[in-house]
Amino acid sequence: MKPRQAPTPLTVPLTVALATLTSIVSAAPPPGQLLSSMCAQCHGTNGQAVSGIASIRGKNADEMYKKLLERSKRPPENIMDLQARAFTSAQLRQIANYLASLAPVESGTGDE
Numbered sequence: 001m002k003p004r005q006a007p008t009p010l011t012v013p014l015t016v017a018l019a020t021l022t023s024i025v026s027a028a029p030p031p032g033q034l035l036s037s038m039c040a041q042c043h044g045t046n047g048q049a050v051s052g053i054a055s056i057r058g059k060n061a062d063e064m065y066k067k068l069l070e071r072s073k074r075p076p077e078n079i080m081d082l083q084a085r086a087f088t089s090a091q092l093r094q095i096a097n098y099l100a101s102l103a104p105v106e107s108g109t110g111d112e
């Protein structure tokens with residue numbers, strides 16, 4: 001009769017690999033975060049403006065989505081319309097949802 005096999009030496013590395021993979025997956029950024037980083041060069045990190053341009057964090061998600069969608073479809077009139085055209089409607093939805101999930105800007109911190 002064949003002796004019962006001991007756990008293979010592969011068991012340990014596989015367990016470690018699985019744990020690592022789980023932590024990578026749970027560390028994935030929230031939907032819309034990477035796309036929203038495209039807005040930072042004008043609207044500031046995490047949508048918090050430093051000066052001049054409006055902050056875009058903590059606004060109403062549906063309203064922002066509607067504004068962005070409208071801008072993405074109309075003939076471009078300015079630089080912001082061109083930004084909106086760079087994304088699909090699903091991506092604009094994700095961006096609006098993500099930015100809306102951030103706390104609104106407190107007054108006197110760069111918002112106009």
Ligand code: HEC
Nearest residue numbers: 036038039041042043053054056064067078079080083095
């Ligand atoms: C190249 C610079 C630039 C980038 C990048 C940019 N914007 Fe803008 N954005 C502007 C300017 C300039 C305005 C003001 C002019 C206007 O409203 O058309 C504006 C206005 C806006 C407004 C209207 C603000 C208000 O309530 O009056 C929203 C919303 C907005 N941007 C969202 C975004 C989002 C979301 C992104 C990223 C996907 C983004 N912008 C990327 C330049 C930029």
